[in-house]
Amino acid sequence: xxxxxxxxxxxxxxxxxxxxxxGAIEAGCRFYFGYPITPQNEIPEYMSAHxxxxxxxxxxxxxxxxxxxxxLGAGATGVRAMTSSSSPGISLKQEGLSYMAGSExxxxxxxxxxxxxxxxxxxxxxxxxxxxxxxxxxxxxxxFVLAPDSIQECYDLIMLxxxxxxxxxxxxxxxxxxxxxxxxxxxxxxKYEPKIxxxxxxxxxxxxxPAQYLKSLxxxxxxxxxHNWKLFRKYQRMKEDIRVEALYLEDARLxxxxxxxxxxxxxxxxxxxxxxxxxxxxxxxxxxxxxxQDFIRKTSHQVKHFLTMELNTGQMIEDVRLSVEPGTQxxxxxxxxxxxxxxxxxxxxxxxxxxx
Amino acid sequence: MKQVFKRPESLIDVPFHFCPGCHHxxxxxxxxxxxxxxxxxxxxxxxxxxxxxxxxxxxxxxDVIESPHGRAAAVATGVKxxxxxxxxxxxxxxxxxxxxxxxxxxxxxxxxxNVTVFFVNNTIYGMTGGQMAPTTMIGQxxxxxxxxxxxxxxxxxxxxxxxxxxxxxxxxxxxxAVNNIKNLMQAKKATRQAVEAQLEGMGLGFVEYLSACPTNxxxxxxxxxxxxxQELIPAFxxxxxxxxxxxxxxxxx
Numbered sequence: 001x002x003x004x005x006x007x008x009x010x011x012x013x014x015x016x017x018x019x020x021x022x023g024a025i026e027a028g029c030r031f032y033f034g035y036p037i038t039p040q041n042e043i044p045e046y047m048s049a050h051x052x053x054x055x056x057x058x059x060x061x062x063x064x065x066x067x068x069x070x071x072l073g074a075g076a077t078g079v080r081a082m083t084s085s086s087s088p089g090i091s092l093k094q095e096g097l098s099y100m101a102g103s104e105x106x107x108x109x110x111x112x113x114x115x116x117x118x119x120x121x122x123x124x125x126x127x128x129x130x131x132x133x134x135x136x137x138x139x140x141x142x143x144f145v146l147a148p149d150s151i152q153e154c155y156d157l158i159m160l161x162x163x164x165x166x167x168x169x170x171x172x173x174x175x176x177x178x179x180x181x182x183x184x185x186x187x188x189x190x191k192y193e194p195k196i197x198x199x200x201x202x203x204x205x206x207x208x209x210p211a212q213y214l215k216s217l218x219x220x221x222x223x224x225x226x227h228n229w230k231l232f233r234k235y236q237r238m239k240e241d242i243r244v245e246a247l248y249l250e251d252a253r254l255x256x257x258x259x260x261x262x263x264x265x266x267x268x269x270x271x272x273x274x275x276x277x278x279x280x281x282x283x284x285x286x287x288x289x290x291x292x293q294d295f296i297r298k299t300s301h302q303v304k305h306f307l308t309m310e311l312n313t314g315q316m317i318e319d320v321r322l323s324v325e326p327g328t329q330x331x332x333x334x335x336x337x338x339x340x341x342x343x344x345x346x347x348x349x350x351x352x353x354x355x356x
Numbered sequence: 357m358k359q360v361f362k363r364p365e366s367l368i369d370v371p372f373h374f375c376p377g378c379h380h381x382x383x384x385x386x387x388x389x390x391x392x393x394x395x396x397x398x399x400x401x402x403x404x405x406x407x408x409x410x411x412x413x414x415x416x417x418x419d420v421i422e423s424p425h426g427r428a429a430a431v432a433t434g435v436k437x438x439x440x441x442x443x444x445x446x447x448x449x450x451x452x453x454x455x456x457x458x459x460x461x462x463x464x465x466x467x468x469x470n471v472t473v474f475f476v477n478n479t480i481y482g483m484t485g486g487q488m489a490p491t492t493m494i495g496q497x498x499x500x501x502x503x504x505x506x507x508x509x510x511x512x513x514x515x516x517x518x519x520x521x522x523x524x525x526x527x528x529x530x531x532x533a534v535n536n537i538k539n540l541m542q543a544k545k546a547t548r549q550a551v552e553a554q555l556e557g558m559g560l561g562f563v564e565y566l567s568a569c570p571t572n573x574x575x576x577x578x579x580x581x582x583x584x585x586q587e588l589i590p591a592f593x594x595x596x597x598x599x600x601x602x603x604x605x606x607x608x609x
Contacts, residue, residue: 031438057437061430062463069427069460073403073434076421081434099424203419203435205442207398213413215422
């Protein structure tokens with residue numbers, strides 16, 4: 001609200017990283033704890049400049065580990081808090097993610113991922129899909145993960161991420177990448193419609209109520225079993241909020257499955273294929289966790305050929321294979337990190353699969 | 357009849373699980389008494405730690421958030437920044453604060469976070485069964501220094517109270533012991549000072565309590581208490597290393 005009104009403009013030309021930060025502030029995030037790493041530095045920079053204007057708090061922590069634990073502390077008091085990083089930094093935040101999920105504390109983590117493993121490089125990559133969807137932290141927990149494919153979605157989905165974190169009292173994640181973080185597009189600012197979630201569990205001091213605690217340590221017999229089943233039921237409920245984008249599925253003979261920046265380029269490739277008369281559709285999971293398993297299964301009733309395309313050596317393809325009906329052919333085209341080619345490069349791969 | 361001694365309101369009426377002769381119970385009690393004295397119970401949010409003190413939520417009748425091993429100071433930062441009117445403290449052992457949590461405690465002090473840190477130094481990892489801590493003394497046997505700590509191999513005992521006193525954001529830093537009545541009174545005084553540092557918005561208040569671990573030192577409670585006086589105190593001198601009040605007075609001239 002504050003920013004959209006203050007800017008007076010409806011449309012701004014902005015980087016994905018800045019869009020994430022603007023959307024977060026718009027969604028009521030008032031606490032940001034981060035640590036520099038390329039290619040997401042515009043997020044902490046934007047937050048340091050603009051959070052004080054709305055009475056918020058910015059801290060540049062001494063490490064990724066400290067920053068997510070600051071978020072854990074702030075989130076435990078019921079406020080909307082956020083941290084962001086890029087791949088190697090997200091690895092360090094996994095400890096805090098596991099504790100937050102275990103203690104049922106909401107918070108939003110942004111991963112503008114780069115290429116790995118290890119120090120890797122700073123180019124776009126989708127190599128963190130496994131880590132984002134399966135959790136790099138320890139224990140039986142799930143994180144709600146959204147994968148934007150445009151600067152507009154960086155802005156819109158961070159707002160949704162805050163709502164989902166509060167709705168489920170669980171960490172939520174935005175998985176973008178270097179391309180989305182660094183490229184500029186027109187962004188339509190909009191007012192966030194606040195969703196109020198009751199937070200009776202929030203730690204505010206035991207005034208006028210019994211003391212309460214947020215913890216993940218359960219030692220009594222059967223206690224942790226019940227807690228883990230509770231977390232699992234929460235994950236089942238998260239499936240209500242699955243989002244997926246689908247194009248040209250009606251009479252498709254081949255379905256391309258992709259997410260994030262890869263799907264963004266592929267939209268052009270698939271459109272080019274359509275113009276050439278090829279019946280090629282596209283499925284883009286917007287929530288990559290929970291994965292739109294049912295949607296893909298239903299699609300595979302009518303389309304028996306899928307092509308999963310990713311900026312890695314094959315990660316989401318495992319979820320696609322798990323989702324489709326038996327007898328469905330699932331091919332893969334992967335592009336490990338580097339620059340993202342133009343749509344015609346992918347069109348060739350689509351045609352190759354289509355002709356098989 | 358006037359009641360002169362009672363259970364602090366900030367402590368729940370349940371027996372501690374600590375081993376016989378462990379000083380955690382005494383230090384828990386000191387902290388709770390001071391919280392009561394300042395009427396802070398309803399304002400307190402504890403950032404609990406990992407180690408023998410992990411069950412703070414079973415003993416303290418206040419709001420408690422669990423922190424990962426070593427991260428309590430970072431968690432406390434987030435809590436206090438979000439709730440500046442609450443009284444926020446951590447309670448951490450040496451394995452927690454002086455090993456895995458070194459970065460967090462140094463930076464919470466350096467930023468001058470307005471929180472209080474109670475640091476229990478028994479020179480050993482208690483809960484995990486007696487391994488070497490950063491504070492383990494030269495020559496001290498532990499399960500990972502079976503021949504005694506050799507500084508050539510394992511480095512030297514770390515002095516947290518002195519180290520943190522050097523940082524500008526630290527308002528108060530002291531080392532105390534609870535091995536006899538005189539030291540216990542000093543410990544309580546230091547605890548009050550560390551609490552006041554936060555109440556007055558001066559920055560980090562830090563108290564290091566020298567503490568006995570009879571189980572892992574393989575001593576009787578009485579021997580362990582004697583060791584605190586005979587070995588620990590000479591190596592880890594008691595005293596106030598940073599005094600926000602004295603400095604404020606000196607500046608005022």
